[in-house]
Amino acid sequence: MTIQDAKKWIAVINDNVLENKAYLGELDSLMGDGDLGLTMTKGFAAAKEYADQSEETDIGKFFIRVGMAFLKAVPSTMGTLIASAFIAAGKAVVSSTELTEKNFCTFTKGFCDGVMDRGHCKPGDRTIVDVLYAASEAAEKAAIEAKSIQEIISAVNQASQEALEKTKTMFPTTGKALYHSDKAIGKPDQGAVVGMIIYKSLSQV
Template identity: 35%
Template sequence: MADAQKVKEVILAISEIIEEKKLYLTQLDAAIGDGDHGLNMAKGFGAAKEKLESTNPETPSDILKAVGMALISKVGGAAGPLYGTAFLNASKSVAGKTELDLNDYQVMLEAALDGVKIRGKATVGEKTMVDAIEPALEALKKAIAEGSSTREAMDKSVAAAEEGVNYTKTIIAQKGRASYLGERSIGHIDPGAMSSYVILKTIAEKF
């Protein structure tokens, strides 16, 4: 079970790992995009961290909402609205709850994915963050249905997200600046898929 304090710890851990990986994420983006994804994500999660430490929201939903708003206001390019929407949708899906379990996590991930797909008009196979998040959700659902433990379900979800990231290396980008490259985008990992994987992995490790 994860209460507000645990959710806050998870967000702070995400902020830390994104800061660590910002240059790597930016290098991935430089190959096929604007070259600012890692720096923008670090700025956004840095702002989210400051927000949580200065306002101390009381429920998991309030925390996720604060993160979503910080990402929308601070992350440039497409990533801000997409990640912001993901966190805002997740926030709404668990409104009123004081503790979150594995089933709540599935509901949150589903809501987040829906938000990303609607906002980004993206589906699996277009070389976007959806290619990491959707397999992660499907693997999580399957694991829960099979009665897996929380740890097993999280591990299976993260493994599916990693497979999704690797899959983006084999396909042509169909969204954003990367789509201009056509077949030249093959061989490159999508930075949004990678940052999604990093976030999902951190959640799994801390949940």
């Protein structure tokens, strides 16, 4: 995956988040403030703006700066988590000009770890981590099986979709959603939807 591919990825995430803006807001209104669609569209628009004009050749530094642009645009709780994901993932692959089968796994692990470290959450807590952790695990398994980068990305997308479905049966354990847990069952976690969109978008590039 080259930096040009990475730029396309950010652009597709931006498009998909914009398309799902109302849906994200609707889910968030059940569990929290209802502003998730707004903050995510604002954040990814800023990330795309940076990506479009970036001349960075180090793909790790590129993703770090994507995260910084995101954080500057939306310094909210979820904004900080998404920014932390990109920054941690970028740091994990810094000094690389592209993502290969091997360091893409490093990237996905860093992406998940960035959220877990910042948000102090873990798999099973009904958060975005449930999707990001499943994606990271799928990437590692596919790489061990010597799959191509395209096959790894496909596996990551499938794992993120399946993990998102599982959040429908989980009770919230953190944040404002704790106070609205009766509304959670049957609905996917709104943060996990964002995580799914991120990896689904990559599969579309």
